Amino acid sequence: MALLESPRTRRRALRAATLTLGCLPAVWLVHAAFTDGLGANPVEKITHETGAWAIRFLMGSLLVTPLRRLTGWRNLTLERRTLGLFAFFYACLHFSTYLGLDLGFELGSLGEDISERPYITVGFATFLILGALAATSTRAAARRLGRRWKPLHRLVYLAGIGAVVHFLWLVKADTREPLIYAAILASLLGIRLWWRFQARRRSPQRSPDRVAG
């Protein structure tokens, strides 16, 4: 692995890995669509898969900070935004499949769904949060927003909860899969709370952000 010895090469390899990972589900879906691999109800399959990948990439982006603290590998932070953008990308595919093929682009039906069906209310709100985060994910936006950028991007925790609740509220009886995501999310949020609590206890005067794990 001599190639990976220079920090720059390592960064690039990590970058390439993230981009490849992010594109793979989409490539697989397109391939399956052209080879009769989506089953009897391809629209439902696409809706479920794009939704599931949005959740997975969202969890992936939430995993970055804990992983960095545990491994000390700072480069990981560079991938957080990419993972978040992939989450938004799959959420876009998810939402447009629903809007176009389930609702036939009828905005009246969309309004009715959002106001009357809690799992869609939550899903739509989550989609809006991801959109706002994606729109303000550039360096220029971060500079423009200044101090407000960080609190805004803490909404990602809410998006994570929204995505899992959306999934949990739509299943009929078998809650196993959404509960797995709920458990993952609980660990990802729980470890942050724990660290924050530890930091407060050890040095109440200092800002928790500056305490290394």
Place this chain on the structure above:
Amino acid sequence: MLIRRGHEPRENDVTPEAVYLRRREFLTTSVSAGLGAAAFGSAFLTGCGPGEASAGSQATLPTKLLPTVPGPPALATDEERTRYEDATRYNNFYEFGTDKTDPARYAGSLRPEPWSVVVEGEVAKPGRVPLEDLLKPHPLQERIYRLRCVEAWSMVIPWVGIPLGDVIARMQPTSRAKYVAFETLLDPDQMPGQRRRVLDWPYREGLRIDEAMHPLAILVVGMYGKVLPNQNGAPLRLMVPWKYGFKSIKSIVKIRLQEDQPATSWNISASREYGFYANVNPEVDHPRWSQARERRIGDLRKRPTLMFNGYADQVASLYSGMDLRKQF
């Protein structure tokens, strides 16, 4: 009362000789289908790689044809039939798993032969009836019905079966028989999905007696001219085409006539969401999603859902005077 059918065979009760002579064909077909599935199943377990569930195995699709007579033309739809591959690989049959593809993957462990049905409750002759005896007096009919799932997708399927009403009439219900209750097989070895308590097993369903006697309600033993595949509810299932699919219980082992409304599985699981009647109704939404439209399997876009799944002319009178929003 409703059940004043004669017990002497009427002319159309008599099995045509051709059908009678070929009844063994049905039996051998189901036997070979069962054996085939078992053989394929063991091959799968020994020869195949990891990743597949250890319980359950893929079911082979039956190939032999069932002899049928056409059903009443007025009850058939001329809409395009759903592809057989779709109707046999996209199923809700939680006894084999909750994914739509699970039944096709794991229903090979079901042994539909031999099969018998327990008949009990308010009937003159309760007892255990071998499936072939239950079917023997009735010529198999083909009935092409729309099937509307509560999840807002639908299919058009040519079923092979017999009128449920004729079978119930032969059981000689008493005057106290107001409802018919059905039960699916309970056997986690054959139905690996029952190892998880996703529903309160065994699966239970029921009909009001006048619904059960309606000529549209049938007991199904085949589809697309062939023996019913395991994943579609072999060897005996109900089909009530004006109700959501979950009413049409699969792999039936018990039929009980009774005075009280029976408890039904999805109603037990979520009574706000799944009523006893479960009539297809575009105006009464499921609490979590709209029932106004449905996706016909094979279509990209959705289409409007019809009242009573398009069978309003035949069945609406069963519910006159009822508030279908409350009795959903």
